[in-house]
Amino acid sequence: MTYTYIPRGVCSRQINLEIDNNGKIVDCKFIGGCAGNTQGVSTLVKGMDAEEAINKLKGIDCGGRGTSCPDQLATALEEALEMI
Numbered sequence: 703m704t705y706t707y708i709p710r711g712v713c714s715r716q717i718n719l720e721i722d723n724n725g726k727i728v729d730c731k732f733i734g735g736c737a738g739n740t741q742g743v744s745t746l747v748k749g750m751d752a753e754e755a756i757n758k759l760k761g762i763d764c765g766g767r768g769t770s771c772p773d774q775l776a777t778a779l780e781e782a783l784e785m786i
Contacts, residue, residue, distance in 0.1 A: 703786060707778035711769045714740060717778045725752045725783060735771050743772050752779045 707717045714735030720728040727747050732740035747755045756776045764770035 703782070705778065705782035705785065707774070707781060709771065709774035709778070711767050712764065712771050712774050714771050714774070717775055719778060719782050721752055721779075721782050721786065723786060725786065726750070727752055727755060727779070730775065732771060732775075740771055743775060747775070752783055755779055 703721055703723075705719045705721065707719065709715070709717060712735065714732045716733035718729070718731045718733070720730075722728055727750050730744040730747050732744060743759075747759075756779050759772040760776040762770045762772045764773075
């Protein structure tokens with residue numbers, strides 16, 4: 703399944719996900735944000751179980767914002783898993 707998420711409180715404007723029926727992340731792309739960081743996070747989570755990625759990324763803070771691109775990815779993954 704593919705899922706598009708609009709992040710809140712961060713520089714990236716959109717997260718595009720592809721998750722298989724077993725909950726594995728097939729693809730992850732950030733639109734906007736700090737290119738090196740978002741590309742790195744995207745590459746690291748590909749092939750990972752979505753639940754594992756959520757556990758690792760949820761709660762990461764960027765500069766006192768209360769969230770971050772990785773934290774927003776965790777939220778996007780939670781929402782996407784509800785649809786599987």
